[in-house]
Amino acid sequence: MNLLRSEWLKLWTVRTTWTMVGIGLLGEALFAGLYVGLASLAEIGDVEEVETGVGLILVLVLVLGVLSVTTEFRHGTASSTFLVSPGRWPALLAKLGAVLLAGLLIGLAFVAVNAGLALTLFDARGGRLPSTGEIVSVYAGVVVSLALIGAFGLGIGAIVRNQVGAIIAAIAFFFILSPLPELLPGSIGEYFPSQAIGSLHGRVEGDGSLSQLGGGLVLAAWATALCAIGTLLICRRDVDE
């Protein structure tokens, strides 16, 4: 609990976090306003208005997760962190807790902006809103995906440790490597993070055999695996920074 408090403090006592959350929410407001406000109603098909602009905040929270580990190595604070927690894994578990919690809160803030702008605008323009149940389930998916993608980033950060390298690795993995299997026949792609997020958001693509819950579980499995490998490596490696 102490460690979790410490990690929570670390997260919010640097401007980077606030800036990134600010950009994410401002971006969402812009997307919602411009896209839902200006595009033709026919273009905004399906449930798109409910999650419009989610891509930006996903990337930002992914990077936030990466940074939660890499800044410690970049700035040499890893030494003091692991002095307090010599077993090292408890500190990483606390980081995971802080990142998950932050992802959930940022997700709720995102939902608030989206509901306040995108849905209201869409409704005002005479668009046909999905049912409340559908909206809630997409929102739930968005919130959960933001928490999980933070954990995903943390795992990669712990494995790579170098800040720039880890950010590049996380983004490349997510946006280049992970969508590739979608090109393959069958539904293999659904078991990779980027499409799993689609399923989690209730967006059905391709063969679409994965449910929302299924998508969530796939993403959670990836995040868990990466965090486990990262933690193992951090516990084994020397802390030279």
Add this chain to the structure above:
Amino acid sequence: MAELEVRNLTKRYGRTLAVDDLSFAVEAGRVTGFLGPNGAGKTTTMRALLGLLRPSAGEALVEGRRPAELEDPLRTIGAALEATAFHPGRSGRNHLRTLAAAAGIPGSRVEEVLDQVELSGAARRRVKGYSLGMRQRLALAAALLGDPRILILDEPANGLDPQGMRWLRDLLREQAAVGRTVLVSSHVLSEVAQIADELVVIRAGRLVSQSSLAEFTSGGDGRMRVRAADLDRLGAGLAEAGARVERDGEGALLVGGLGGEQIGEAALRLGIALHELAPLRSSLEERFLEVTGPEEGP
């Protein structure tokens, strides 16, 4: 049992030996200086003592235990490793608050140590704007946070002005006086001479000497320094009396094997006026160069 102990510690990075079969112990109640040229393995040894790296062989023990097994680490051991080890965007106070939170130390203690290192005025500012001296103070504050029994400080005097040096010395002396263990590394001898009671000197990852500061500097092996009116004749006369005589190049003789009285009496018999007769004491600097030697080594 020594508070800190290094036993046959070896640390290899690829083909480089950073620390090579090093053994020494650090006792409580005094300030131990950890001296060696840059790259001698001081930081590596300290990191091993803090459980931050895994020895290739041997072990580093804190109060007889492996550092990773300490139950209340921050109250046992406080460390300041690098004056640059802060997130530049976080304020000094918040840096300490994150550490205090992790160890379950109350926030009031953060204000105490900030006060102690005279950093309260700058505590709200982000570390980015701190001078090197201020960073050193912040690092020290972090080390003191848990009021630990053992302090490990890597080059803590770096970047301190003379006032800061005195302040640091007083602080470390205080800690030692109440029975704490203090290990302070430095590659600058004059710093250590001001601070330490005990010296551990290493070079190229190996132990060179461990002794009290006084023993270390008086390492003149009992020889006498002699200046006189007629050095050649005196030298010959002393050699005849069984002394080992050397010229030191500064117009003096270095005489071994005879005491001051015998040298004085010999001079009297020879009718040579003595200008100086004193036991040979090396400065810390000389001793350090002597002990750590030229780069190519013995």
